[in-house]
Amino acid sequence: MNYSELQDLDFKYIWHPCSQMKDYETFPPIVIERGEGIWLYDKQGNRYLDAVSSWWVNLFGHANPRISKAIADQAKKLEHVIFANFTHEPAIHVATKLVEKTPDGLEKVFFADNGSAAIEIALKMSFQYRAQIGQPKKQRFLTFTNAYHGETLGALSVGAVDLYNKVFQPLLLNVVQAEGPNCYRCPFAEHPGTCDAPCAMFVEEQFKMHADTLSAAIIEPLIQIAGGMNMYPPVFLKKLRTLCDQYDVHLIADEIAVGFGRTGTLFACEQADITPDFLCLSKGITGGYLPLSAVLTTNKIYYAFYDDYGTMKAFLHSHSYSGNPLALRAAQEVLAIFEEEQVLEKIAKKAKLLNKLAHEAFDSLPYVGEYRQTGFVGAIELVADKKTKAPLPSEERIGYRIYKRALNRGILLRPLGNILYFMPPYIISEEEIEWMVNTAKEEIVEFFKKKKVGII
Numbered sequence: 001m002n003y004s005e006l007q008d009l010d011f012k013y014i015w016h017p018c019s020q021m022k023d024y025e026t027f028p029p030i031v032i033e034r035g036e037g038i039w040l041y042d043k044q045g046n047r048y049l050d051a052v053s054s055w056w057v058n059l060f061g062h063a064n065p066r067i068s069k070a071i072a073d074q075a076k077k078l079e080h081v082i083f084a085n086f087t088h089e090p091a092i093h094v095a096t097k098l099v100e101k102t103p104d105g106l107e108k109v110f111f112a113d114n115g116s117a118a119i120e121i122a123l124k125m126s127f128q129y130r131a132q133i134g135q136p137k138k139q140r141f142l143t144f145t146n147a148y149h150g151e152t153l154g155a156l157s158v159g160a161v162d163l164y165n166k167v168f169q170p171l172l173l174n175v176v177q178a179e180g181p182n183c184y185r186c187p188f189a190e191h192p193g194t195c196d197a198p199c200a201m202f203v204e205e206q207f208k209m210h211a212d213t214l215s216a217a218i219i220e221p222l223i224q225i226a227g228g229m230n231m232y233p234p235v236f237l238k239k240l241r242t243l244c245d246q247y248d249v250h251l252i253a254d255e256i257a258v259g260f261g262r263t264g265t266l267f268a269c270e271q272a273d274i275t276p277d278f279l280c281l282s283k284g285i286t287g288g289y290l291p292l293s294a295v296l297t298t299n300k301i302y303y304a305f306y307d308d309y310g311t312m313k314a315f316l317h318s319h320s321y322s323g324n325p326l327a328l329r330a331a332q333e334v335l336a337i338f339e340e341e342q343v344l345e346k347i348a349k350k351a352k353l354l355n356k357l358a359h360e361a362f363d364s365l366p367y368v369g370e371y372r373q374t375g376f377v378g379a380i381e382l383v384a385d386k387k388t389k390a391p392l393p394s395e396e397r398i399g400y401r402i403y404k405r406a407l408n409r410g411i412l413l414r415p416l417g418n419i420l421y422f423m424p425p426y427i428i429s430e431e432e433i434e435w436m437v438n439t440a441k442e443e444i445v446e447f448f449k450k451k452k453v454g455i456i
Helices: 003-013 021-025 065-075 089-101 115-132 153-157 162-171 200-213 234-246 268-272 325-340 343-362 398-408 430-452
Strands: 032-036 039-042 047-050 108-112 140-144 176-178 214-219 250-254 278-281 293-297 368-374 377-385 419-422
Touching (some): 003 021, 047 430, 115 153, 115 214, 115 250, 176 200, 200 214, 234 250, 325 343, 398 430
Parallel strands (some): 214 250, 250 278
Antiparallel strands (some): 039 047, 278 293
């Protein structure tokens, strides 16, 4: 079949995620044939720099030789086995390494198959723990404005992005919502690099009113990714941990998108020197190869479920692909790459270059309100007015229109509303970082130039 025939069949039969399918009438999907390193190649021979790591999952490049070989070797031995009463070496190895590398005090690992499932597991564990230790009133969860934790019903319940949540509101859990940190539009007018997170007072206000009914608070450490690349300092996390301890509320750290080096440390919680009660991981854990997630928790929580069968205290949550050997072999290789190839040191050098180049490129543009960066994640917030920080009209879909233009230049910059961002695979070269930033700038400048004169 030729290219257009493939696109026609796709449009006829496939319902794509996170898409208004009517858009595909005029902007059909790009048929990708292969990936190599940071590049994706379509069936027409065009290539695209994957500046978003294909939904934030790809750490070490497409078709990475080490990970590909590890999975191929594993497939010849064991592709899957029921994970109740059975186990295998990749699972044991990954669990051991995760306990070793995550913050002290996280001692048990529960495997699932995607990020939303990890959130559901953490919520259920916290809820059931309370019931089993004699705290049945603590049934609710505290979440934050602009939070995103996934799209299953429990995960949506603790999210706060109307685009995903609003239509399902009648089905969702009754949660407590606190105003979260918003450093770009800080109500205290503090600089995020020097502030002492006075916005933590909003959390304490909610704890004072609701702590007797709260089981856990859930947060995305350092960066609210899907909520607009909203970045905040580690001190907020530290204060949140203290408040959770003070009011007997579990802390669930959702590091599904920010874990495995994205923020500059292996896990974002390290920068606040805290240990959450639950740590949720996914996305980069397999380098973008296969679905896998993990929830780490403490022995204190684990032993509230550890009892004779007849007490019915076991955690009866399961997925058919829990502990899948292929996915865990990929994760094993990812962790080995971190250990053997000085990944964090390399990321730090590249992050410094990205920060320098991006500030030079974007700070002076009148329609860029802010360029912000945490670790190796950078975000360009496009605004209608730089001084007032007024947002651009969402109905104009400016981020989406720039994204389409950028694809013609060979760069994948899928936006979050009117926020464009850089989250490339770690193997990107310095020359490719420079090209990525310069090309993004050129397309942004050209778009607003044409918009100003009414061409688009």
